[in-house]
Amino acid sequence: MNDKNFKALPIQLSDKLIGEIKEGNSLFQKPVKENGMPAFVTPINPTTGKGYSAMNALILGMKRHDDPRWMSAEAASYAGTYVKKDEKGTLIEFPKTKDIQAIRTAEGERIKDGAGVTQTKTVTYDKPQQAKSFLFNGEQLKDMEPLEEYLQKQNESQTLSPIERAEKLISDSKAVIIHGGNEAYYDKQRDAIFLPEMEQFENETKYYQAAIHQLAHWTGHESRLDRPMGGKFGSLEYSHEEMRAAIAGILIGGEIKLGHNFGQQASYMNNFARILKDQPFEIAKASRDAQKITALLLGINKKLEQKQGAENNLGFKKGDEIAYMDNSYKVLETYKTKNIKVEDASGTRKIVKPTDGLYSSLLEAKNNPREQEMAMEEEQGQSQEQSYKVGR
Structure with missing residues (x-):
């Protein structure tokens, strides 16, 4: 995967949602599929029994599979199942707090024991690092427990309708x-x-x-x-x-x-x-x-x-360099009005205001709060009426 040509996952998701909205078949518009099944099935890792973060759940749910089970090819192999030929995975991302790395010499060579096994260490990051994974649905895997049996077991403990x-x-x-x-x-x-x-x-x-x-x-x-x-x-x-x-x-x-x-x-x-x-x-x-x-x-x-005060995004600083939508922006000036002057990769300069969509998108990309998005398993008159009614 060439990161330089790779769109950030939220952008990919936004693009797909826009396309579905235009076609009239997004999850917002069509809650039930042609087969009468729910359009959205909550994704779950069948090995851990746990779910996925909201954005990842949307990404996976938008595949419209009836089977809720999702896992990586590696996890599937450990569970004794395998990806069917020519099946394509679905990309998700998640915050990674630890990593297992090879122990190396000062020259960069891997250190091995007498049996030739590379020695490893567990590294804990100061803050979560973005990690990506391709997941496969139960319908894309062979030798899986039949869906009916799996769902029956899942629902055994649920006594309420x-x-x-x-x-x-x-x-x-x-x-x-x-x-x-x-x-x-x-x-x-x-x-x-x-x-x-x-x-x-x-x-x-x-x-x-x-x-x-x-x-x-x-x-x-x-x-x-x-x-x-x-x-x-x-x-x-x-x-x-x-x-x-x-x-x-x-x-x-x-x-x-x-x-x-x-x-x-x-x-x-x-x-x-x-x-x-x-x-x-x-x-x-x-x-x-x-x-x-x-x-x-x-x-x-x-x-x-x-x-949500703790989640308020930090502002811009002069010199900030921000990668966004296959472009890069450098903050040349910041103003008391909160406006900023930026220069993109082509040398074009512009003033961006807080009311501009680009402003909030650059701020989001700068702070990358997706690193904070932990998966669930990780822990009177008409005018007056319109001003306080929400969600009609």
């Missing part, structure tokens, strides 16, 4: 839910969720899917995950929060086997595509926030921090 799990999730949240009217939305001023009566929905599943979507918005309150939730209904700013809730709905629906249904998808798709085009690294941020939403609502991490 998806509807019952959804009811429990909502009850455990202690969120205020007021029924009535024809809209489903979260009122951030009153910190309450408003839902139509269940009878107004096509079925129970659709009701609970809508409730979970609004619960995702509910987590953004300052007393919980404290996310920015500004902007009027349908605005580009508003759509950033909708993207987070939509991804969280996908993840939660997959986990409790309820499925997801982003009912207002038609109102947001153009904005989603625009965000992904102008700020491709936003998918990494949105995925991380969606993972926090999921963890909070499912109770995966009871010690989850309630504030």
Whole structure:
């Protein structure tokens, strides 16, 4: 793999999502496949029994396999299974905290024992390093345990139905839910969720899917995950929060086997595509926030921090050199207005403002917070109404 010609994984994911949105078959738009199965199946490592980070789960889930099992070719061989001929892996990335390296002499030669075995040492990094891996789905592997048998074993300990799990999730949240009217939305001023009566929905599943979507918005309150939730209904700013809730709905629906249904998808798709085009690294941020939403609502991490202040990105400094989208940018000047002057690899200079999509994308690339994205296993009038209703 030639890193110079390699697009960062969030950019690849953004490009693919844009294509699917234009075709009308993204996970946001088509929650069920032609065979009647859920479009998103929560990926799992069958060896460890653990899941993947939100962004990786999206990448893998977008392959639309019915089999949830994913592992590397090496891990598959250890498990006694093998990759079928001509199958292609799916690239993910993850933070690596340790590495096993060969012990070498001062001249760089490997040190071996009497049996000729290279001696190794475990190196712990000061901060996580980006690592990449190609994974293969259970449908791409031979000699796998039949899917039906595997799923039966997985579900043996689960005594609650998806509807019952959804009811429990909502009850455990202690969120205020007021029924009535024809809209489903979260009122951030009153910190309450408003839902139509269940009878107004096509079925129970659709009701609970809508409730979970609004619960995702509910987590953004300052007393919980404290996310920015500004902007009027349908605005580009508003759509950033909708993207987070939509991804969280996908993840939660997959986990409790309820499925997801982003009912207002038609109102947001153009904005989603625009965000992904102008700020491709936003998918990494949105995925991380969606993972926090999921963890909070499912109770995966009871010690989850309630504030995101520690994640605020550092600003730019004069002399910063940033690789982004097959180009490089050097920061020539920084200004009190927070504007920056940059020069790209071709020598073109420009002033970039904080309101520009390039600004946030460069900031994301500079700080590369994807290194922090640990996988789950690692631990009144219309205008007024639009200002506080979230997630209609």
